[in-house]
Amino acid sequence: MAKLIEVKNLKTNFYTIGGVVRAVNGVDFTIEREKTLGVVGESGCGKSVTALSIMRLIQPPGMIDEGEILFHQKGKVIDLTRLNAKGPIMRSIRGNEIAMIFQEPMTSLNPVFTIGDQIMESIMLHQRLGKDDARDKAVEMLKAVGIPSPEVRIGEYPHQLSGGMRQRAMIAMAISCKPSLLIADEPTTALDVTIQAQVLNLMNGLRTEFQTAIMFITHDLGVIAHMADDVIVMYLGRVVESGTVRQIFHNPTHPYTRGLMNSIPSLAETKEKRLIPIEGVVPDILDVGGGCGFESRCPDKMDICKREVPILTAISLGHHSACWLHAK
Amino acid sequence: MTRKKRSALAVFRESKIAIAGSILIVVVVSIAILAPWVSPYDPREQKVVKRLQGPQADYLLGTDHYGRDILTRIIWGSRTSLTVGLLAVTFAGLLGTCLGIIAGYKGGWIENFIMRAADVFLSLPSLLTGLIVIVALGSGISNVVIAISVALTPRFIRLAHGPTLSLKEIGYVEATRASGGQEIRIMLRHILPNIIGPIAVMATLWVATAIRIEASLSFLGLGTQPPNSSWGLMLKSGVDNIMISPYLAVFPGLAIMFAVMAFNMVGDGLRDALDPKLQG
Numbered sequence: 001m002a003k004l005i006e007v008k009n010l011k012t013n014f015y016t017i018g019g020v021v022r023a024v025n026g027v028d029f030t031i032e033r034e035k036t037l038g039v040v041g042e043s044g045c046g047k048s049v050t051a052l053s054i055m056r057l058i059q060p061p062g063m064i065d066e067g068e069i070l071f072h073q074k075g076k077v078i079d080l081t082r083l084n085a086k087g088p089i090m091r092s093i094r095g096n097e098i099a100m101i102f103q104e105p106m107t108s109l110n111p112v113f114t115i116g117d118q119i120m121e122s123i124m125l126h127q128r129l130g131k132d133d134a135r136d137k138a139v140e141m142l143k144a145v146g147i148p149s150p151e152v153r154i155g156e157y158p159h160q161l162s163g164g165m166r167q168r169a170m171i172a173m174a175i176s177c178k179p180s181l182l183i184a185d186e187p188t189t190a191l192d193v194t195i196q197a198q199v200l201n202l203m204n205g206l207r208t209e210f211q212t213a214i215m216f217i218t219h220d221l222g223v224i225a226h227m228a229d230d231v232i233v234m235y236l237g238r239v240v241e242s243g244t245v246r247q248i249f250h251n252p253t254h255p256y257t258r259g260l261m262n263s264i265p266s267l268a269e270t271k272e273k274r275l276i277p278i279e280g281v282v283p284d285i286l287d288v289g290g291g292c293g294f295e296s297r298c299p300d301k302m303d304i305c306k307r308e309v310p311i312l313t314a315i316s317l318g319h320h321s322a323c324w325l326h327a328k
Numbered sequence: 329m330t331r332k333k334r335s336a337l338a339v340f341r342e343s344k345i346a347i348a349g350s351i352l353i354v355v356v357v358s359i360a361i362l363a364p365w366v367s368p369y370d371p372r373e374q375k376v377v378k379r380l381q382g383p384q385a386d387y388l389l390g391t392d393h394y395g396r397d398i399l400t401r402i403i404w405g406s407r408t409s410l411t412v413g414l415l416a417v418t419f420a421g422l423l424g425t426c427l428g429i430i431a432g433y434k435g436g437w438i439e440n441f442i443m444r445a446a447d448v449f450l451s452l453p454s455l456l457t458g459l460i461v462i463v464a465l466g467s468g469i470s471n472v473v474i475a476i477s478v479a480l481t482p483r484f485i486r487l488a489h490g491p492t493l494s495l496k497e498i499g500y501v502e503a504t505r506a507s508g509g510q511e512i513r514i515m516l517r518h519i520l521p522n523i524i525g526p527i528a529v530m531a532t533l534w535v536a537t538a539i540r541i542e543a544s545l546s547f548l549g550l551g552t553q554p555p556n557s558s559w560g561l562m563l564k565s566g567v568d569n570i571m572i573s574p575y576l577a578v579f580p581g582l583a584i585m586f587a588v589m590a591f592n593m594v595g596d597g598l599r600d601a602l603d604p605k606l607q608g
Binding site (some may be wrong): 111 | 436500502505506507508521522
């Protein structure tokens with residue numbers, strides 16, 4: 001498959017008073033065209049910062065210090081890290097080529113404008129359309145995301161819509177310019193489970209219809225299993241394991257991924273079997289030493305783990321793990 | 329957009345208080361415009377034998393210590409007071425809101441510069457700030473407007489700055505950034521409409537403050553110059569003679585109170601009308 005986004009050795013740091021926070025510390029991954037990449041990890045592991053780095057929306061005191069984000073656009077390759085974040089090229093990519101939806105559908109829509117106004121705004125930012133055409137297009141998008149009677153809904157304010165409806169409206173806004181990549185940052189976390197399933201199915205349907213790749217950020221492994229083609233598992237700003245969804249779920253090799261799998265409750269298990277949580281807590285990101293970030297919580301730790309950072313090593317074709325257990 | 333405008337107007341219309349306030353403002357403004365025709369006497373005409381009279385058939389609100397008709401002087405004074413109050417608050421509101429939003433949204437040294445400058449001005453009483461500007465520019469009605477604008481601007485800066493700080497982190501601002509919107513667009517379309525409610529309400533309150541500052545400046549001899557009249561000037565000179573004739577201070581005071589109340593009522597109605605949650 002054709003590559004869409006290649007992230008190489010991305011390092012995004014935040015220069016705070018307490019010290020340098022290495023939120024994303026040398027991350028590599030590839031997003032293929034029309035595929036879904038799932039990004040898993042717990043809070044603070046750098047998932048959202050990675051997404052915002054691709055969008056070039058990192059605000060001071062944060063900045064991208066190293067690495068490349070290669071965007072393959074109609075035969076051309078653009079390194080997004082070299083563009084001016086506020087410049088016209090980046091602005092024409094944002095929203096148009098790469099769109100994003102956020103976790104909080106409650107605050108992601110401006111309360112003082114109708115949803116129609118807001119969808120029309122993002123359409124007219126990137127397409128040369130008059131107001132009436134943009135309005136027709138907005139109705140069409142609302143229909144595409146499964147909002148009933150879109151001609152009426154278009155004139156309603158965000159507070160008149162339920163959470164699920166708002167998230168649909170957000171999705172309509174994001175895909176209105178047919179982006180080649182849709183970054184979804186925990187889009188279903190704030191929704192209840194039945195609505196989650198509807199929104200996920202909707203996104204899967206739209207991916208085929210609009211030929212959009214999706215970067216799906218979540219901490220919910222069940223959602224990943226349902227949505228993703230490829231998966232990267234992040235821990236403390238690094239990718240610890242990457243592979244296809246099948247490889248990750250059937251053969252998790254990194255101790256952290258195995259720990260995550262063990263802490264999912266299963267309906268099939270007998271009730272005597274207890275969940276195995278991962279011991280300890282995520283270390284303070286300011287205190288990360290020279291070794292593997294997972295060393296303090298790892299059941300399989302060795303002497304080398306304290307001293308050197310493991311690099312991603314191939315387990316099988318397309319399946320990589322960053323652990324000294326697998327280093328040869 | 330048409331739908332929104334209509335319903336905002338509808339909410340405003342439903343509020344009896346807002347309508348009453350609007351009517352009061354229309355009446356006061358019409359009287360100010362029509363002053364030469366509606367006032368019973370010449371505002372400068374002095375009748376020594378009739379000085380310090382109480383309300384009576386000939387002089388509905390009595391006369392002052394030069395024997396001038398108080399009603400007439402209140403009508404003529406409304407011209408000065410309303411002009412100064414409205415213009416000063418409009419200028420201060422426009423400038424202060426813009427600076428406050430820019431400071432909050434941009435952050436960094438721009439924010440530090442604007443906010444610390446505002447702090448310096450806020451540490452002085454508004455009257456003193458006005459006084460300094462008047463001393464620098466000289467007296468006269470347009471300088472009074474400038475002086476009061478300068479005195480009120482820092483308040484609008486503070487008022488706009490706070491909510492901008494929280495709004496710039498909120499989802500829809502981030503979402504607009506993520507869809508490629510320019511900064512100016514975010515500030516005007518997504519931040520301004522969400523903070524305009526409290527600013528509009530405070531602006532109506534600060535019309536009263538502006539009228540009061542004008543009064544104080546006039547009292548110090550730097551604002552409205554006698555024999556012209558303004559409500560503030562009348563109130564201040566009325567206070568001097570309050571033991572002899574309380575009407576001198578009471579009636580201009582009531583005029584100020586009614587005008588301020590009218591603006592506040594409209595301000596409240598405006599706030600409700602601008603809140604989309606109250607629109608069907």
